[in-house]
Each structure stands twice: as structure tokens, then as C-alpha cells.
Amino acid sequence: MESTVPGTLVGGHAALAVCAALYLAWWWVFFNPALPKATGALYAVGVGFILGAVACGIAAIVLLAMGLGALAGPGAGAGAAPGWAFAVGGVAAYALLAFVTVRFFQRPVTTELLLFVLWAALELAVANALLGAGALPLGAFWAIVAIVALVTVANLVCYVLYFHLPPLASFVDGAVPLAVVGVFAAVLAAFIARL
Secondary structure, three states: OOOOOOHHHHHHHHHHHHHHHHHHHHHHHHHOOOOOOOOHHHHHHHHHHHHHHHHHHHHHHHHHHHHHHHHOOOOOOOOOOOHHHHHHHHHHHHHHHHHHHHHHHOOOOOHHHHHHHHHHHHHHHHHHHHHHOOOOOHHHHHHHHHHHHHHHHHHHHHHHHHHHOOHHHHHHHHHHHHHHHHHHHHHHHHHHHOO
């Protein structure tokens, strides 16, 4: 299988893994019920973690978009869905999930819903583009799709449960999606680097 996989897809996933790690560190500093409220130097470090997470998240999106753009060039395979379908699907999924979680689970909408829907749409778009470019075997494509779907469902469950749990359980519940997405991004970066 001959292909040229853009290095930006590897870099984007590496940046996403760092983003998740920094977000998790921020979560630990500010939301761990076993720790006293962050003040002084610890507060400043925590703010640094979230600012670093935002910077790495933006870098991840830019790098992944560049990689998707490179794969969508004239050599793109006919079997790939158009990239806009993932953007439209992501917006529709976000609107539907925001409605369902508020209406049926009384869950206030927070940034995390947007983040994990955006993550899922990006990962599906990357897998689709790699398949269309002939860089990803069909079995690997479906494995990635299945993992993204499972992680998204798990993230949604954690998202819905968060406000209904006691402090320590809600802290862990909020950390699990970050850890899983970070590990998945790191593994995918290594996997894509070998394509």
C-alpha cells in the first residue's frame, strides 16, 4: 500500500495528547477534592496548565486540518466521504446531544460536550481521509471508527453522570475522558507515523 501520510497528522495527534495531559493536570490542581483550594504559586501553575492545554488544542486542530487538507488533494481516493460531511455531522451531533442531555438528563451544557464531539468528528475525518488516500487498510479504518465510537459513548456517559456524583467520584469521572483521549491520541500518533 503506497501512500504519503502528512507529518502534520502525527504532529496534530502528538499535540492533542499533550493537550489532554495539560488539561488533566489543570483538572487535578483545581478540581481534586482531596487537595486544598489552589492559591498562590499552585494557582499560577494551574492557570499555566490550562493555557498550555488551549495552545496545544489549537495547534492540534490546525495541524490535523492541514493534514486533512493535504490528503484531500487531487490524489484523494474516490471512496472517501467529503470532509465537510464531518463538520456538518459534528455540528448536528453537538446540537442533538446538547438538547438530549439537557432535556432528558437535566445536564447543563458545558465546554466538555463541544470538546468531545469536536474530537470525535476530527478523528473520524482523519480515518476517512487516510482510507481515501489508500494509507489505511479497511480493517484498521473500522477499528479506529469503533474505538472512536466507544470512547465517545463513554465520554457522553461520564458527561451525563458528572453532576450526579459525589465530589471524589465526579472528579474521577471528569478525569477519565481526558486520560482516554490523551492515550488514544498518543497511540494514533505512533500508528500514523508508521503508515
